[in-house]
């Protein structure tokens with residue numbers, strides 16, 4: 001994954017709370033390989049009628065070009081399915097702004113270059129009112145920690161390691177493998193200390 | 203004297219391989235469970251040509267897609283491929299797999315403990331949010347995404363930031379007909395579906411100590427529905443009794459030494475919690491959900507909430523939830539007719555759950571159809587030995603194989619559009635059990651009561667005069 005520092009795009013409001021991972025991607029789509037692209041599965045049952053036709057008025061159908069979502073509290077709660085993030089990312093979403101996020105979702109997001117931007121409930125509400133059914137120009141600057149949306153600056157509340165990871169596009173596996181010796185040393189010492197921690201009979 | 207510490211911190215500190223900045227650390231992982239959904243992680247591994255760091259600490263299960271009715275060879279090509287992929291990966295990478303024909307097969311969070319793989323003091327990962335279940339043993343169990351799964355496979359470690367600590371104490375004792383499921387839904391309703399976000403929750407108090415391991419697993423399982431990635435209960439005699447003699451638990455002298463170590467795994471009396479919440483277990487009634495988030499839960503004796511009486515910020519979502527659920531504000535939730543029942547899932551499909559449901563169903567007929575899917579093939583065998591299968595069958599319910607089944611519907615066991623299901627599962631999200639499905643979460647005993655009356659019912663009167 002490649003990192004990024006600045007993003008410019010259009011923001012759209014998705015005025016819902018608790019947008020859970022089952023809504024972000026219904027389970028029936030998750031057996032597909034990633035190479036197939038997950039964008040069309042995003043919020044499938046909210047975006048489509050039973051017969052597969054689009055709901056024309058759904059925000060993301062009105063503005064499929066939007067790359068910034070503004071949503072209610074507890075976005076991405078529920079399952080650990082990283083496919084929820086794939087669906088957002090493959091649809092072109094780079095930033096989700098919400099008052100709070102599911103813990104696992106937020107970790108998955110950052111691992112895929114998607115920014116979970118935590119912003120206070122009041123600010124989100126004001127943003128939603130302001131956006132209404134429309135879109136607004138938005139720019140996000142990770143190093144400055146600022147989101148500029150419809151001409152207004154909002155400070156970004158983001159843990160340092162998440163910021164660094166988004167910017168560097170880090171792959172933890174490489175980072176961790178550089179600690180290979182420490183891991184081996186730990187495992188040896190740990191095994192002496194807690195022999196019961198290894199499964200019997202395997 | 204070391205500074206007072208919580209149970210969570212004691213386990214965390216033992217596992218730090220490399221300390222990082224801001225409470226972040228590289229942690230050793232003792233057990234890693236993979237399932238059909240882990241295919242993305244294996245694809246990542248293969249694309250980089252990496253091997254498994256510790257195949258002996260990796261365990262495969264088939265649960266999410268596995269058919270619970272009929273045989274695998276007759277399932278759809280997609281389902282067969284998903285199941286086969288786990289089994290093939292186990293071959294290729296050399297890890298133990300509880301595959302589809304294995305007598306130990308079942309839902310990952312049921313069989314980990316059952317096989318004695320889940321032990322106190324361990325760090326346990328799985329690409330599944332309900333990995334918090336394993337915390338019932340006094341372990342740190344947490345769900346991870348595919349990128350993290352690939353990382354654990356390749357390194358047997360994981361980078362994590364230390365969460366805040368929270369303690370939920372249930373004082374007093376549960377009343378008859380009230381269970382761990384009701385305790386969990388009660389605190390989630392109280393604090394919200396994001397009430398414990400960013401926290402590891404330790405459950406304490408007399409009502410928690412009184413719970414069996416099955417009950418503790420139910421309680422820890424649902425932690426994630428209140429936003430907590432972790433839920434824990436300090437190990438005690440109940441824990442040790444459960445583990446004694448399990449296939450992969452230590453035995454003989456090793457077991458005695460382990461117990462000595464495990465007995466020290468408790469929060470110190472003066473340990474600091476970022477949040478401390480106390481609830482009285484004796485106030486808890488059987489709970490049912492009315493909406494589309496586990497926080498939308500209320501005592502079965504209460505009326506359906508009226509959105510107009512809720513705080514402004516909750517109104518819109520409540521209206522939408524009630525609309526989706528087809529409920530009328532202000533009417534009692536009791537008496538709402540249901541279309542089917544489901545008893546199963548990693549939340550409530552252990553032997554004790556089946557016994558609780560059978561205790562209500564014994565000698566009675568279900569007015570609606572439904573399926574009972576034991577959490578594992580071992581649970582199924584034990585239930586059959588106890589004659590519970592005959593109780594369910596005589597009541598008119600289907601007794602099927604083990605897997606996630608109608609909890610998530612990936613294997614084709616789904617609830618139809620607009621149908622109302624009384625379910626022992628953990629998520630009443632829109633479309634969770636099938637597109638347009640209406641899910642009411644409740645305990646196994648409450649689901650059994652709903653089956654008997656064909657509507658949402660307080661189980662307590664139905665238990666009178668029964669053991």
Ligand code: SF4
Pocket residue numbers: 265266309310311330332547548549605606609610628
């Ligand atoms: S039973 Fe349901 S919640 Fe549990 S692991 Fe399976 S799908 Fe997930």
